[in-house]
Amino acid sequence: MPGGDPTAIESGLSPITQADRRSLQGVLEKARTISGFGFALYVGPLPDGRGSAIAEHGALQDPASTVLVAVSPTARQLEIVVGVNVAVDLDDRACELAALSMTSSFAAGDLAAGLREGIVMLAEHARHPRVLHLDDPA
Amino acid sequence: MSPVLAVGLFLGVPITLGIILYALVSAPMWLRSASGTGEEGGPLLLTSPRPLPDPSRLPSELAPAGSLAGGGVSARW
Numbered sequence: 001m002p003g004g005d006p007t008a009i010e011s012g013l014s015p016i017t018q019a020d021r022r023s024l025q026g027v028l029e030k031a032r033t034i035s036g037f038g039f040a041l042y043v044g045p046l047p048d049g050r051g052s053a054i055a056e057h058g059a060l061q062d063p064a065s066t067v068l069v070a071v072s073p074t075a076r077q078l079e080i081v082v083g084v085n086v087a088v089d090l091d092d093r094a095c096e097l098a099a100l101s102m103t104s105s106f107a108a109g110d111l112a113a114g115l116r117e118g119i120v121m122l123a124e125h126a127r128h129p130r131v132l133h134l135d136d137p138a
Numbered sequence: 139m140s141p142v143l144a145v146g147l148f149l150g151v152p153i154t155l156g157i158i159l160y161a162l163v164s165a166p167m168w169l170r171s172a173s174g175t176g177e178e179g180g181p182l183l184l185t186s187p188r189p190l191p192d193p194s195r196l197p198s199e200l201a202p203a204g205s206l207a208g209g210g211v212s213a214r215w
Contacts, residue, residue: 032186044181065189087208103215
């Protein structure tokens with residue numbers, strides 16, 4: 001799939017380069033390792049706002065255990081959609097905190113850095129407590 | 139050594155070396171700009187591998203297949 005919203009430049013944000021894509025893919029894999037949940041990133045138009053983000057989330061492989069971060073640089077809109085199973089560990093307050101961090105970077109014009117920081121923050125919050133004998137079976 | 143050959147050596151060798159050095163220094167920049175502009179134009183969707191199974195949760199605690207989104211936030215900047 002082609003990368004980057006072409007209107008990112010119009011919105012004052014630096015577009016996502018090939019190097020950014022590789023870096024973001026690495027961050028998504030790291031987030032999955034930290035939390036155990038799936039993570040997905042969508043950058044593009046969200047014509048119905050949150051409805052579009054929920055539709056994108058529903059089309060993912062295992063949406064109930066996945067967090068989607070959707071950004072529309074043109075509309076200057078960020079949506080975080082949390083799957084039902086993830087919502088037990090990742091509450092809306094933690095999402096608000098990550099959203100605040102991301103939008104601060106976006107406002108400064110750095111799309112990729114904001115996404116990287118926000119996704120890692122979400123993963124740290126979604127990390128469930130380790131259970132003896134279950135997470136480290138002897 | 140003929141004068142023409144001498145001038146050719148004294149000018150040609152430094153100029154050729156200069157061109158090679160310029161190309162080597164500029165090549166990474168050309169490659170970066172080519173990869174940065176060549177793939178823009180559509181939405182971007184990146185996904186991590188499938189979620190890991192959580193042994194601390196009973197199957198009955200997991201959401202049924204029909205339910206998907208359980209929370210999240212919207213923000214603007």
